[in-house]
Amino acid sequence: MDLDLTPEQVKLQATAEEVGRSFRDDARDWDESDEAPYRHIFDRVAEAGLLAVAIPREHGGLGGGALEYLITVEALFRMSQSWLPAEPVFATSGPGPSMLLIGKQEARDRYLPDIVSGRRAxxxxxxxxxxxxxxxxxxxxxxxxxxxxxxxxxxxxxxxxxxxxxxxxxxxxxxxxxxxxxxxxxxxxxxxxxxxxxxxxxxxxxxxxxxxxxxxxxxxxxxxxxxxxxEFGRLMTAFNLERLHNCGFWLGFSEAAYDEASSYVLQREQFGKPLVAFQVVHHALADMWVQIEALRLLAYRAAATAVEGRFPRLAEVTQAKLFGATVGPQITLKALELHGGLGVTTDFAIQRIHRDAVTNVVAGGAPAVLRTGVASGLFPGVRFGQH
Ligand SMILES: Cc1cc2nc3c(=O)[nH]c(=O)nc-3n(C[C@H](O)[C@H](O)[C@H](O)COP(=O)(O)OP(=O)(O)OC[C@H]3O[C@@H](n4cnc5c(N)ncnc54)[C@H](O)[C@@H]3O)c2cc1C
Missing domain, CATH: 2.40.110.10 (Butyryl-CoA Dehydrogenase, subunit A, domain 2)
Known part of the structure; x- marks a missing residue:
């Protein structure tokens, strides 16, 4: 089992990190005004060559698969600390565009060229x-x-x-x-x-x-x-990319919370020493990081085992998304707590990161419904009716 990224994937990650980082200072304004210059964001993501990352080359995309998709959105989420810079990737390569790949040729021919080129998302x-x-x-x-x-x-x-x-x-x-x-x-x-x-x-x-x-x-x-x-089953196969996007969100935002907390506890002093020196504080960060690593393994497994490298399998991606929606808000809340009272002021990004996390708990499927999906896989002979 090889867990290393290829040189191409490392390059893709670095590009997405750079684009994400370039927007970090804007995320606060977008949050406060609830408005963002989307065309500008879209064009910057397009210039960096990140559109249509998981659309096959024969359709004009970058030819990556689920793994490249996850790498890209995770890095954009983590570095920008915002939902927005990953949106152009979602809208040119995520579940909507991917449905065209499994759907009828007429619709594919009619829409995919515009989508991969960024004319319409x-x-x-x-x-x-x-x-x-x-x-x-x-x-x-x-x-x-x-x-x-x-x-x-x-x-x-x-x-x-x-x-x-x-x-x-x-x-x-x-x-x-x-x-x-x-x-x-x-x-x-x-x-x-x-x-x-x-x-x-x-x-x-x-x-x-x-x-x-x-x-x-x-x-x-x-x-x-x-x-x-x-063909509902086929549609839901493409929808598994939505769940992978959610995994990228949980990874990126958990990492962003870790980034903020770890730098804060190094510089804030109480009782004559930096917060990080208190065992309870560095243990909290160690627990956060282990949860992030566990989430990364689940999410990357879901991407790596995708059907034809493209559509994450239902069982793996559901487990990863459920884990992300469970530990993600815990991580962001703990990171907020480590900021003390300043954590809930708009002077610090962590309150926004935590609000974004809470906002996404049910997005793409409520945890309770995901749990029933996981249990259905564990007990194939038992039918867990939803009605
Ligand atoms: C930020 C965000 C972005 C979104 N983006 C999109 C999008 O782009 N496109 C789109 O189509 N939708 C989108 N959604 C919608 C999202 O998919 C739904 O909110 C989600 O599926 C839950 O549906 P609901 O909100 O109607 O909650 P409900 O279905 O009303 O569920 C509420 C709660 O009831 C419980 N519950 C419901 N059913 C069951 C059950 N069978 N077993 C046990 N408990 C249950 C759970 O606790 C659940 O959290 C988005 C949602 C959010 C919050």
Whole structure:
């Protein structure tokens, strides 16, 4: 088992770290104003050659796989201490674009060239006001009308809704209930009948919207069909990249919290010595680091064992994401505590890092639902019904 990165992967990591670091001072302003110059961020990430990192070369991407994806977003999250610089990677290489890889050729030909070149980037729109964990209860409809589908419904929590045009959107075809009726279509936010609402303000991830996409008699063509109903399992295979993105988030933000805490305890003195000299303090940092290393092993295993190097396997990526969502907020909270009272002031980044961490606990799937998924793998003969 080789755990070393290749020279190319080390180079990719260094590039992403440099780009992330270049934005670190901006993260505070984006958080305070809840606005960010996304086009500028996108262009900088594009100039560094980080778009479409996990899209095959034959489709114009960089030709990396799940591992390159994880390396890139982890470094961007860690160094920028913000959600935003990893968003262009997510929207040109993450679950939305990856659905095109497993979906119908017509949609792939129509959209992937624009996405990999950064002309248009792609969100993922699954969740609805009444269907979060219960994704297979979604009620957004697609009715066939000649060569078109007519879409009606509301998608919520669409990350990037205010900045990316395209939305890989899960819809129910012809009223067929359950997973069997669910497929996906591409929806351009500029189409007639689409309303993009900013939605509620968030505790963290500020500077980008997780907004609502309201569809009222929106017409898309048959060429916009990504996956027909009956292929829910395939769609969820591509969705495993979302979970890997979440793993990158947990790794990067846990590391960022460790970075902040470890430098603070070296310079802050109490009782005539630096905080790090107290055993309880350096033990806390040692525990944080071991948790980060364990998370890294789980997350990198999920990427390394990906199907065709591209789509993380469900069992491994679910375990890694669950572990990240469990230890991540503990690490960021401990790092905040080590800053003492200053930790909750806006003079220090750690409060923002912790808010971003808390914001992401259920993103991409609530821990309770992930636990049931892990348990299902452990007890294959037992059915853990969600209803
Ligand atoms: C920051 C952020 C970004 C997001 N980005 C996107 C995006 O880009 N696209 C998108 O489509 N969605 C996105 N989401 C939505 C996200 O996927 C959902 O929030 C998540 O799946 C949980 O759904 P819910 O919020 O409706 O919670 P609910 O389903 O209402 O669950 C609430 C709680 O109830 C419990 N619960 C629910 N069901 C079960 C069960 N079967 N067993 C045990 N306990 C259960 C759990 O404790 C759970 O945390 C995002 C969410 C956040 C917070």
């Amino acid at each position: 792609c969100n993922i729109a699954l969740t609805e006001p009444g269907a979060g964990s219960a994704l297979t209860d979604l009620v957004t409809t697609a009715e066939r009308d000649g060569d078109e589908f007519v879409l009606n419904g509301t998608k919520s929590f669409v990350t990037g809704s205010n900045v990316n045009d395209l939305n890989a959107t899960f819809v129910r075809f012809d009223g067929v209930p359950g997973a069997k009726g669910i497929g996906a279509v591409m929806v351009d936010a500029k189409l007639p009948g689409v309303t993009v609402e900013r939605g509620p303000r968030f505790l963290g991830d500020r500077g980008i919207a997780h907004g609502n996409l309201i569809l009222e008699d929106v017409r898309v063509g048959v060429d916009d069909l990504i996956c027909a109903p009956g």
